Amino acid sequence: MTADNPNADPAEKKPAPHRRTPPATPAVQAWLDGEAEKEGLTNPDEQETAEFWTRINAETERLRRRSTPIHVQQKILSSLPDEPAGSASARQSGSGSISLKLSTAVLAGAALLAVGVLLGAMFLGR
Amino acid sequence: MNTIAQGNLPVAQVDADQEIIGRVLAGSKDAFGILIARYSDPLYRHALGMTGSPDVAEDILQASFIKAYQHLSEVRGRFDAWVFRIVANSCKDWLKNIRRTHMSYDEDDQPSAYSTPEEEMDRNELRTDLETALQRLPPSLREAFVMKHVEGRSYEEMAVLLETTVGALKMRVHRAREALQALLEEKYA
Numbered sequence: 001m002t003a004d005n006p007n008a009d010p011a012e013k014k015p016a017p018h019r020r021t022p023p024a025t026p027a028v029q030a031w032l033d034g035e036a037e038k039e040g041l042t043n044p045d046e047q048e049t050a051e052f053w054t055r056i057n058a059e060t061e062r063l064r065r066r067s068t069p070i071h072v073q074q075k076i077l078s079s080l081p082d083e084p085a086g087s088a089s090a091r092q093s094g095s096g097s098i099s100l101k102l103s104t105a106v107l108a109g110a111a112l113l114a115v116g117v118l119l120g121a122m123f124l125g126r
Numbered sequence: 127m128n129t130i131a132q133g134n135l136p137v138a139q140v141d142a143d144q145e146i147i148g149r150v151l152a153g154s155k156d157a158f159g160i161l162i163a164r165y166s167d168p169l170y171r172h173a174l175g176m177t178g179s180p181d182v183a184e185d186i187l188q189a190s191f192i193k194a195y196q197h198l199s200e201v202r203g204r205f206d207a208w209v210f211r212i213v214a215n216s217c218k219d220w221l222k223n224i225r226r227t228h229m230s231y232d233e234d235d236q237p238s239a240y241s242t243p244e245e246e247m248d249r250n251e252l253r254t255d256l257e258t259a260l261q262r263l264p265p266s267l268r269e270a271f272v273m274k275h276v277e278g279r280s281y282e283e284m285a286v287l288l289e290t291t292v293g294a295l296k297m298r299v300h301r302a303r304e305a306l307q308a309l310l311e312e313k314y315a
Binding site: 023024029032052053059061063067068069073075076080 | 151153156163166199275311
């Protein structure tokens with residue numbers, strides 16, 4: 001009998017005390033690691049813990065089936081720079097070779113020729 | 127011959143990766159798409175498990191593959207282990223910088239295997255609670271639990287990818303289970 005409800009059974013009013021799931025023993029851990037069979041868990045406490053983990057495993061296995069959204073792979077591919085560092089073409093352009101425009105080469109050649117003519121004239125004029 | 131390399135990746139696949147890397151470095155950008163298609167799913171699952179956010183997981187995946195592409199000539203050994211470490215480090219960096227109060231797998235587009243609305247509701251609740259509990263684990267325990275339970279990797283493969291020992295990883299997974307059980311059991315035990 002309680003003050004709120006005189007007809008209530010006190011035993012029914014009290015919630016059952018929560019019983020903690022027994023911690024995973026080495027045998028349960030071995031089963032979860034895939035190193036032992038579930039049937040080998042004969043202890044009632046271990047069976048209770050195994051049932052708890054069976055529910056969790058069902059959810060983690062569902063998460064395992066997830067795959068990359070289709071658009072993501074294409075997005076990654078399209079966002080790649082033109083060429084990776086260390087590629088053949090990158091090495092070619094970055095290996096210390098000198099590239100010249102045609103006009104620059106002609107001017108350089110003409111200058112060298114002029115210097116040569118000048119030096120030749122000086123040498124012959126002596 | 128179907129020889130198994132360290133970490134459970136077939137030797138043939140490791141060789142195939144090297145051949146593709148050679149093609150990319152020779153100028154075939156499209157060949158990199160083969161590596162993206164081959165490894166994006168496990169890497170995406172890892173990023174999703176670690177961050178809890180599909181948007182963040184996509185961003186991390188994209189940035190990681192671009193970084194891998196830009197440094198492809200530096201790959202020594204297994205490409206999958208190398209690119210995994212780029213993703214894993216990006217996840218840890220993100221966790222260091224961002225504190226999230228609520229994350230979920232709400233954008234899940236996988237078909238449901240549950241037949242009734244009640245079962246579907248229970249599943250969504252468990253999923254959300256599991257994700258919330260995962261976010262409360264220290265990053266190293268979360269990483270180990272996600273790799274073992276969500277990605278389904280063997281301890282040997284995890285040891286190769288994380289460059290540590292099987293014993294150390296077992297310890298982390300066991301501690302993660304204990305912590306998760308303590309966080310979830312009041313509701314689901």
